[in-house]
Amino acid sequence: MDELIIAGKAYSSRLLIGTGKYKDFDETRRAVEESGAQIVTVAIRRTNIGQNAGEPSLLDAVPPSQYTYLPNTAGCYSADDAIRTLRLARELLDGHDLVKLEVLGDPKTLYPNVVETIKAAEVLVKDGFKVMVYTSDDPIIAKQLEEIGCVAVMPLASLIGSGMGILNPWNLQIIIDNAKVPVIVDAGVGTASDAAIAMELGCDGVLMNTAIAGAGNPVLMASAMKKAVQAGREAFLAGRMPKKLYSASPSSPTTGMIGK
Numbered sequence: 109m110d111e112l113i114i115a116g117k118a119y120s121s122r123l124l125i126g127t128g129k130y131k132d133f134d135e136t137r138r139a140v141e142e143s144g145a146q147i148v149t150v151a152i153r154r155t156n157i158g159q160n161a162g163e164p165s166l167l168d169a170v171p172p173s174q175y176t177y178l179p180n181t182a183g184c185y186s187a188d189d190a191i192r193t194l195r196l197a198r199e200l201l202d203g204h205d206l207v208k209l210e211v212l213g214d215p216k217t218l219y220p221n222v223v224e225t226i227k228a229a230e231v232l233v234k235d236g237f238k239v240m241v242y243t244s245d246d247p248i249i250a251k252q253l254e255e256i257g258c259v260a261v262m263p264l265a266s267l268i269g270s271g272m273g274i275l276n277p278w279n280l281q282i283i284i285d286n287a288k289v290p291v292i293v294d295a296g297v298g299t300a301s302d303a304a305i306a307m308e309l310g311c312d313g314v315l316m317n318t319a320i321a322g323a324g325n326p327v328l329m330a331s332a333m334k335k336a337v338q339a340g341r342e343a344f345l346a347g348r349m350p351k352k353l354y355s356a357s358p359s360s361p362t363t364g365m366i367g368k
């Protein structure tokens with residue numbers, strides 16, 4: 109078994125997906141099912157998980173009895189705001205303590221504000237939350253967040269919703285090499301090959317939303333992402349052949365060739 113372990117719990121899928129930006133909850137449900145994801149993020153400030161009685165609820169489309177909910181702090185720009193949002197989530201979800209912390213720097217780039225993120229992580233970890241944390245691809249900050257006690261670090265591939273793919277594989281590699289907790293690339297994945305590359309680098313998982321929800325056919329893209337994450341993981345475990353820079357090597361043997 110090659111399982112992803114987060115905060116002591118094992119998951120067979122290494123693809124985590126967001127539940128926002130779909131046409132309706134039925135499309136969300138079909139994409140989540142097709143992706144094989146077991147962990148789904150929920151933007152507490154934007155998604156009805158029972159706060160608005162009488163309105164369609166994510167709880168019905170993606171039941172928390174079948175999936176691990178990962179409440180997130182999308183839309184929070186300060187540590188205080190993020191802390192308040194996750195305490196509310198814990199109340200709404202009956203003491204659920206696995207959460208995704210993201211504190212954003214500005215509405216244009218949605219780039220993480222790492223100073224506020226660190227402040228919030230310190231408070232939340234002390235408060236008993238199991239914190240998976242969205243961060244920049246800065247290896248020093250990633251290590252600091254791990255040392256605070258976050259259960260997973262989630263560096264961006266590129267800006268949220270941009271689909272630009274992995275901008276700095278070198279930084280991700282340093283983060284992976286130094287980490288003792290799972291490293292999950294979060295945000296910026298555009299298509300299946302981006303997810304495969306993240307996994308080939310040695311990431312423990314990939315979290316995405318827009319690449320699936322914003323695709324022409326979200327359900328088909330969810331299926332592609334599932335396979336890409338699996339393929340990338342297998343390629344990582346298999347071990348890449350050594351690169352031969354500008355030196356070819358024939359695929360068939362040359363010894364015993366006729367006429368030699």
Ligand SMILES: CC(=O)[C@@H](O)[C@H](O)COP(=O)(O)O
Binds near residue numbers: 295319
């Ligand atoms: C869904 C989630 O939790 C976010 O971190 C974010 O939306 C992911 O980014 P993309 O939408 O670029 O995949």
